[in-house]
Amino acid sequence: PRGIALAVQEGPKSVSGADVLAPLLGPGPETNLSIAGQFQPSSGRLPPAFDPVLTGKIRRDHLTAPQLNSFLVGTTALVTDATTANLGWQKGFLTGGDIAVGFENSHQTLNHRRYDLSPFNTSSFGITFTQPLLRGFGRALNSRFIRVANNSRAQSDLVFEQQVTSTVAAVIRLYWDLVSFNEDVKVRRQTLERAERLLSDNQAQVETGTRAPIEVVRAMAEVARGRRDLIAAESLVRQQETVLKDVLTRRTVTDPALATVRIIPTDPLRVDRDEHVPPASELAENALRRRPDLAQARIQIESTQLALKGSKNALLPSLDLVATVRNNALSGDINPLTLAGAAPHSADPIVLGGYGTALSQLLRRNFPDYGVGVQLTIPLRNRAAEADHTRDSLALRQQELRLQQIQKQLHVEIENALIAVEQARATIEAAEHEREFQEQALAAEEEKLTVGASTTFLVVQYQRDLAQARSAEVAAQAGYVKARAALDRAAGLLLQTHGVSVAAVR
Template sequence: MFYKPACAALALFLAADLGLAQTGIPRMTPPVSSDNSPRVHELIRAGNLYLSLQDALSLAIENNLDIELQRYLLPTGDAELLRTRGGGTIRGLNFTLSEAPTGTGGPLSAVPTNAAVAGRATTGSSIATNALALNVLGEPTVNYSIQGTIPQSIGTVIPSYDPAIVGQLNWTHQTTPQTSTVQTGSNTLVTGTTLFNAGVQQGFASGAQVGLNFLNNRQSVNSFRSGYNPYTGSALGLNVTQPLLRGFGTSLNRRFIRIALNEQKMTSLLFRQQLILTVYGVIRLYTDLVALTEDEKVKQETVNLAEKLLADVRAQVEEGTLARVEMTRANAQVFSTRQDLINATGLREEQEAIFKNVITRRGNADPEVANARIIPTDTLVIPSTDEVRPMQDLIADALAQRPDINQGRLQIDNSKIGLEGARSLTKPQVDLVGVMQNNGLAGQSNPLFPTPADPGFIGGYGGVLDQIFTRKYPTYGVGVQLTVPIHNRVAEADLARDEIQVKQSGIRLRQLENQARLEVEDALIAMRRARASYDAAVQARALQQESLEAEQAKFEVGASTSFFVIQYESLLAQARSTEVAARSSYAKAKAALQRATATILEENRITLESALKPK
């Protein structure tokens, strides 16, 4: 009759375990917001979005969806660590990051570098003024996985570090027909069985599996050949299995925890890399937008000059000092400059649309943002001198600071840690097995049994527990289990494959380091070319301005025609646009150098903490 309290205690024990099992679940992350940050609308005044570069960077950190996507990478790393601490394997990280869109680019113009000669228009030579032609940066690596797309083998199985409570409560009534009445006095054997078992199982870092089990079996039969009816048999036992070769060792069995700790570091590095990509993209897009806005102004001034020339030609044609063909030429120039203005305005509008999509969450879905024109408040200025450190120092900083390289090194460390499991799997399976158990039995004397029952076993459930805890009937055992595969080709092949992947990862890391060196050198070259381009553009603009003024003076006294004035107006407009493009190229080349050396965040006063929790 004492089994009923034991059953109730078992049920409460299991219910409490189900409640406690929920405590390890990480908290839910906050829901994704699709609304723009308040700063977007605060910067809109009179239908215009006034933006400095710092404002644009702040908006991108607050709203850019690429950055928002990677913010969830950090709690992913936390969940990965939680999983491995429970004895699970790693699920892996997503190493794919996104660049900002290319945009329309800055104004593209040829630089007239030859001196103008009165009475003769020269087109000059052209040099590249956009970032791609300057080789500021090649195509970036989108997937930063060093280990490749094929995962390593799992290796030996990790024991479950989370303790598990197991239980069983079962009642059975069984009636079995008998061929003889010798056992029961009738042709049926009626058995009632009640099982109520509970246990705790847990694995340990050494590889050991431990189980503590409490077994109870209450049985009643209608047989007069049983000395006790009903009776209860119980046992409290401890079972231990400890691997000695395959699967042995704390370092081996905690390898996924070590990998997950490295993955936690990688999530921060990958988020920082995404910040670098986005910040560089915003600087590049903003610089192009400033250049396109200035170029649009240049095109408008060129239209004004062409319209003024048309008015002057019209006046001289009416006076009879010029032929009417000059009127046709001047009129064609007006329409040509207006077409250039239309093109410049279209490029600027396209750039604005792309830029809005980068610095807001909803892009053009927000009517106020869609209708607002972006007014850049910063200008493009080239300093008088470049304060640039030696290239080798910059390369050393890049190799030490770049998050893409540092997370690549951690990936290789994880690959080497994973090799431990593959090596262990090639060893024989030798396990040390031990058991220690205390037993108990008690019941009521069966009056049908011909021989009197042992009074030591007469009693209830309390007697069973007394026998168990006073260790009256102990059981001990120890042994070794051995499994030696004659051929272990699967494990050997997995180990060979994993070793090859580690070597391949080292090669990919070397490629990434070489790319970093190239990017630093390329950015320095781009800065020198951009400065030289700017110096040439300034001189060309001054020469073309001087030539135009000289030709206009000759035209006013009748010594020249509108044809040459139109040519010099075109060359001057071209020179002014190229000067704008050269300033843009320098700014983008400088940003590319900051990106290549991983200093772009510090240069723009952006910290990882502020980016993780934007206002």
Template structure:
């Protein structure tokens, strides 16, 4: 019978981050820490993660009034922090990164984390460019640093973590207990003195191994053996053997020191920092998208009102024209023109209504975890914030905005931390070029005890019991010691040389990417600033156009009332007024989106919207937000 026991002791489990199983009713948010337990058996128990809570937050019900979801921009952002699935997906990257830290604390290699921005919510656009198509990727639509995949942003990551092998820093205890009976018929009785040799052996051994970040490893064994035999040639029956052995090995060149041996842990901790920055970037991206969607909803809501008023006037005009035709005051051709105008306005209103309904669906999809409730899916949304433009928009000098962006943009922080990881890998690859030189030393001792075998005819001086065997093993009477150096020198070393050279190239490549990112941010800041100035000019022009169209309509309506104008002229003026109002709505929407883009480009989105990252991490927005 053979029983093996391996007990890894996770001494630093309290620093890990994995979610315990908690009932969904009492677990509204994803846990970001693991409670420490003094029970060593917990090291062998699975730590489970509860199923995602797919219930919408109660905030939605509080915003429903008379069957209409009344929504402000702040309400939309709060709902997004609580319910948006892009943020919910990205939220898991935080404990995943912390789990990687736990793994590397034990000497394991890092697995990497996905820090790309998730963009699976359709609508809204990101970064002020494009109409905002839905994303295509469950883990992250855009590639990110810190193990998100080779080739992201044109960078190669094949040597990230390269270097010498890292042993496990978790202590391990191994044990063996066995009982064996052995019988063997013999063809010659000279050696053992019996025709059939019978042996009974009981073994109890224990071992201990552990490595350290300095490139040091220790091991210890303690072996005990009890044997009996039927051979008269054996002096001791039973014979008790004891042996212990303590060994130490130290790497002197390749694999020496904290740098190469802690590189996995340092990279994992950097990845954890990148994951935190990436989550902030996810919140910024999603909030930017939600804000764009909100102003699209406002535009659709206001435009539907414009088209509705235009149709109402066309219907009133048509009704008046038909009455005049009945009195033969106008020709039938004028009524036909009124009918054509009314049909055109009906078409415009239908388009505006369906556009509004689609924008309502988009924003409800973005602000909920599910749309299983048919009442919610069909519920109209009424935005409570209206487009407005102040006379002056404080921006500050372009140089100040650029300086702030270079300081606050999260992408630069990610890039800098990723560059640290590449430098750690580069240094470890340089160390791996060195020959392997290991200093090994051990010390041990042996002990023997047992009862004299009467059949042997000899007198034994060995102690009779296990205590005596232990005493002779540890009293240095039978020592076993060794000191030696093991050298391994690869003559061409092409694999390590290739890895080192690639690591150098990838580091330089990442440095260039960092500079390219700074240039890109400068361009984005200037583009956002110019777009805001242009949108302000469009709003001013659209307002003047709307005011002029209003005056023209008022004049034509007065002329018609006095009998100096026709219905068609008034309808044309009213159509021009509706077009001018729609143009103003579009200009105001572009202005609001330009302001959103300025905040994103400068890196002030979180501050501008008073968003707490801690609330975003827990998925519970403050009640006042």
């Protein structure tokens, strides 16, 4: 795979990196990435809690209730001391149903003179199962929030991948700009050396009297011009290094640890004339499989379809099947309080005893309850559910249109990137021919100057034309590698081409 590399140099020390992207995407504290992604939960009936829930309650009460008629309770004020201890367990299922298990206990002492037992204990152990048959029914419906959560996590990963792709593309452009600026410095330095040689030759010719002194002045002006161009080219290199250092680290570029650091590219500008560029159809097919923005759009459509399923189900009436099984128990002591002139209280021996007697009744199922039924609720106007369903339907249509737009834009981007690559190749070829012809023209003019058939002015003009042609060739080569990177990005191949693994970064 094509890659880029650099060396970071500070004074006499140098540290080379296998890839310019490594410090940007590594797991260290210098990582300079951010992601964002969230999904609004779908509407509709909420599913039951799938994780079991355990509840408990202990309560102590002292109650005093004045009586309008003492005939019913045998006293003018009913006083009750009660202790309650309850334990419950509840769990939901993907079918939409839930099961509730309850264990309830109560110990009461009261001055009711007509009760046979006081104090007494009541206990019950019951199981209630509720299963929706219309609204809220189905594994697919009730697991939609789990699937939406998984989709949200997948979307976050894709957002991260998209951010990595954008960052890699930006660094690649900055890197090749730096390489082209360094190459242009070489061109300017060669131009300056050629101008200095011309000045030296003219000075020698003036000393021998074969050339006019004005030719030395013209050569000196060209040397000064060459130095000015070289200074400007070196300044562009330093500015580009500053931009690249700012991207590769979270530190400020004025930090003393970075102030003296120089970035030296180790990959020259090379253009493979025989490099195979796949056709647009193949690139588009690959982009449809690989590009994270398309994958995000598809996942968003799936999540919206799940939301639509929930809001559509909320339009149904509520029909629930409810089944209950319960065992009851009662135990206590004979009430010592009686009405005036009445006989002492008596009770069935099965209920005489303490809390252990009540527990034994529960185990023997002495007092069982059973029940099964259906509960139907029909909303006469379900405008909230209708609004949710309409909203989710419109959202789904919008996201499907958005996916189509992204797919169409993908083909446009690939076609434009291919055109840019073809144009860059043609530009390189034209720039190389121009540079070769300018070299030949300059060589011929220098030959004419040696025999006195030309002037320094014409030689200087040809030197400038050659420098411009070489700079144009460097710019064309840099334009090609950046156009090739843009094509890889449009086709979803940029990370693979440069050996960047998003899974390894995560």
